[in-house]
Amino acid sequence: xxxxxxxxxxxxxxxxxxxxxxxxxxxxxxxxxxxxxxxxxxxxxxxxxxxxxxxxxxxxxxxxxxxxxxxxxxxxxxxxxxxxxxxxxxxxxxxxxxxxxxxxxxxxxxxxxxxxxxxxxxxxxxxxxxxxxxxxxxxxxxxxxxxxxxxxxxxxxxxxxxxxxxxxxxxxxxxxxxxxxxxxxxxxxxxxxxxxxxxxxxxxxxxxxxxxxxxxxxxxxxxxxxxxxxxxxxxxxxxxxxxxxxxxxxxxxxxxxxxxxxxxxxxxxxxxxxxxxxxxxxxxxxxxxxxxxxxxxxxxxxxxxxxxxxxxxxxxxxxxxxxxxxxxxxxxxxxxxxxxxx
Amino acid sequence: xxxxxxxxxxxxxxxxxxxxxxxxxxxxxxxxxxxxxxxxxxxxxxxxxxxxxxxxxxxxxxxxxxxxxxxxxxxxxxxxxxxxxxxxxxxxxxxxxxxxxxxxxxxxxxxxxxxxxxxxxxxxxxxxxxxxxxxxxxxxxxxxxxxxxxxxxxxxxxxxxxxxxxxxxxxxxxxxxxxxxxxxxxxxxxxxxxxxxxxxxxxxxxxxxxxxxxxxxxxxxxxxxxxxxxxxxxxxxxxxxxxxxxxxxxxxxxxxxxxxxxxxxxxxxxxxxxxxxxxxxxxxxxxxxxxxxxxxxxxxxxxxxxxxxxxxxxxxxxxxxxxxxxxxxxxxxxxxxxxxxx
Numbered sequence: 001x002x003x004x005x006x007x008x009x010x011x012x013x014x015x016x017x018x019x020x021x022x023x024x025x026x027x028x029x030x031x032x033x034x035x036x037x038x039x040x041x042x043x044x045x046x047x048x049x050x051x052x053x054x055x056x057x058x059x060x061x062x063x064x065x066x067x068x069x070x071x072x073x074x075x076x077x078x079x080x081x082x083x084x085x086x087x088x089x090x091x092x093x094x095x096x097x098x099x100x101x102x103x104x105x106x107x108x109x110x111x112x113x114x115x116x117x118x119x120x121x122x123x124x125x126x127x128x129x130x131x132x133x134x135x136x137x138x139x140x141x142x143x144x145x146x147x148x149x150x151x152x153x154x155x156x157x158x159x160x161x162x163x164x165x166x167x168x169x170x171x172x173x174x175x176x177x178x179x180x181x182x183x184x185x186x187x188x189x190x191x192x193x194x195x196x197x198x199x200x201x202x203x204x205x206x207x208x209x210x211x212x213x214x215x216x217x218x219x220x221x222x223x224x225x226x227x228x229x230x231x232x233x234x235x236x237x238x239x240x241x242x243x244x245x246x247x248x249x250x251x252x253x254x255x256x257x258x259x260x261x262x263x264x265x266x267x268x269x270x271x272x273x274x275x276x277x278x279x280x281x282x283x284x285x286x287x288x289x290x291x292x293x294x295x296x297x298x299x300x301x302x303x304x305x306x307x308x309x310x311x312x313x314x315x316x317x318x319x320x321x322x323x324x325x326x327x328x329x330x331x332x333x334x335x336x337x338x339x340x341x342x
Numbered sequence: 343x344x345x346x347x348x349x350x351x352x353x354x355x356x357x358x359x360x361x362x363x364x365x366x367x368x369x370x371x372x373x374x375x376x377x378x379x380x381x382x383x384x385x386x387x388x389x390x391x392x393x394x395x396x397x398x399x400x401x402x403x404x405x406x407x408x409x410x411x412x413x414x415x416x417x418x419x420x421x422x423x424x425x426x427x428x429x430x431x432x433x434x435x436x437x438x439x440x441x442x443x444x445x446x447x448x449x450x451x452x453x454x455x456x457x458x459x460x461x462x463x464x465x466x467x468x469x470x471x472x473x474x475x476x477x478x479x480x481x482x483x484x485x486x487x488x489x490x491x492x493x494x495x496x497x498x499x500x501x502x503x504x505x506x507x508x509x510x511x512x513x514x515x516x517x518x519x520x521x522x523x524x525x526x527x528x529x530x531x532x533x534x535x536x537x538x539x540x541x542x543x544x545x546x547x548x549x550x551x552x553x554x555x556x557x558x559x560x561x562x563x564x565x566x567x568x569x570x571x572x573x574x575x576x577x578x579x580x581x582x583x584x585x586x587x588x589x590x591x592x593x594x595x596x597x598x599x600x601x602x603x604x605x606x607x608x609x610x611x612x613x614x615x616x617x618x619x620x621x622x623x624x625x626x627x628x629x630x631x632x633x634x635x636x637x638x639x640x641x642x643x644x645x646x647x648x649x650x651x652x653x654x655x656x657x658x659x660x661x662x663x664x665x666x667x668x669x670x671x672x673x674x675x676x677x678x679x680x681x682x683x684x
Contacts, residue, residue, distance in 0.1 A: 042504055046507055047504065104469055123446075123465075124447040125507065125510060128503055128507045128510065129507060131443060131503040131506070132500065132504060134473070135496065136500055138480055139493075139496040142493050150492065155481060157473075157477035157480060160473075161471075162386050164470045164473070165389050168388075169386060169387070
């Protein structure tokens, strides 16, 4: 039987790539952090408290990093009328708002090794503070953006929420098509990656072909990233993941590995999966049996192949830019991101 | 002991005033409805279904009505660059989003005599569809507004969510100050009334003094409206209210009548109120005893006096406009709104 390779080392390589790119964008990221902190301020103390807890709890700031990378790869005169620092903060606020609401929807208790906000302050507070962060992001994009970036970010917010509703509309639906799954992960991840890249590019004075390239880079990187995340959920330990093993499994969440396994299973195995998904619980034996099906039908390998498809397109999209250190680090980011699971 | 006057007749007068103003703005309201329906469309069927359930369930469209009234009272050349129909729809989408999230936060089961969306589809779906409606509103305001209206509406969204968090931060706090209470109702009602009026005015080419007048009209009307709503909760029957008797009471929600009663109570009565609010339930006897305290300390009368203070300012704010049928109907709207409880 095939063996799942430990991913500790590969995960580290990705973290290194994030760090290298972050170093190149260090000043921008510091300005973004300062602005985020400033905009978490509110006359209502609870908002400030939760906002800080959430935003400062050690995420990678991947989306603001994409904004500033795409701004810097252009090496252009920047547009005076808009500000990529403000737009990067707006993107991070949208992301933080969706995390708060996601944790309420998924009843999650743990995020990046910390208790989720809904565990600490309750679901009600998380819903309302999520609304605050979302409103704040619109305030930021109104202040720092132009009509083009506003259109991109408000359209993206619609796509995000449509993706989330599509996902719960297909709750426990093992017959979900791959296309529907792609629409879901586009909504939950790729669309905001793409918007982050686009607003960075526009702030940096991207020409239309450059804008389109950065849009493609963000979208396809996001698709690859989420596919790998979904595969890792069936392959890693809590320690390396920063989230509990088999979270998706425990919640009965339908992701590509399970969709592939179900489609390829015989009738008996299909019944087993139906039973497991409709009564999700922390059952180590069921988890083990499910992973055996994933191995039998090469579902993790094929998920990885899909991820590489998108990653390759993301890398190709950068070919129109002159070689520079940002471009090199962005390619490395994609390459190591799909190798988190190799 | 004083007697609570039945409010059937007074409520009808307000409904008549809404109807008269709606008739004046009939064409606009039809266009707004058409646009709302169009924008509820989504590739995700569940969104369409819930959106229709919520938005078409027989609300008065008070906020879009304010937008179109404030547009029409000016009788000006309208600004070509922005569109009051689109902005009115954006305002209604913000309102609908907050209703969905409020019902999740309050665990409400009934709204306007129908089951709430969270009762029908569950809390998760309500959170996410609320996010969709909110995103859609930003899409609408980006499409139909300008930077000024975007700033007003995004600032308003922040004030709304701050007000909501402030409210749950003061959950069961009988010592909440009147000023904090005013900040809460400004967030939950007056700020969106105000924004609805302002964007209508700006679309209609309002000069600065006219803009300020309409802002004041909306804010003060909203404050008066919410004060009366909070008083009605202790005075009306389910039939006339379109919501269950004593909802705020059952939820242990702190509104002005209770704040006044608690402040004016003796120690024994204070203990009773503390007990009632910290263990809220549908206890007819406790409700009766609480209402007796409200009557003893004239809390409903004084809530009404506060409401009239704001209503008077709202009416005064309209003096700068030439007399016309819109102005007359808007004054009638305010007058009958505070007389819902007389």
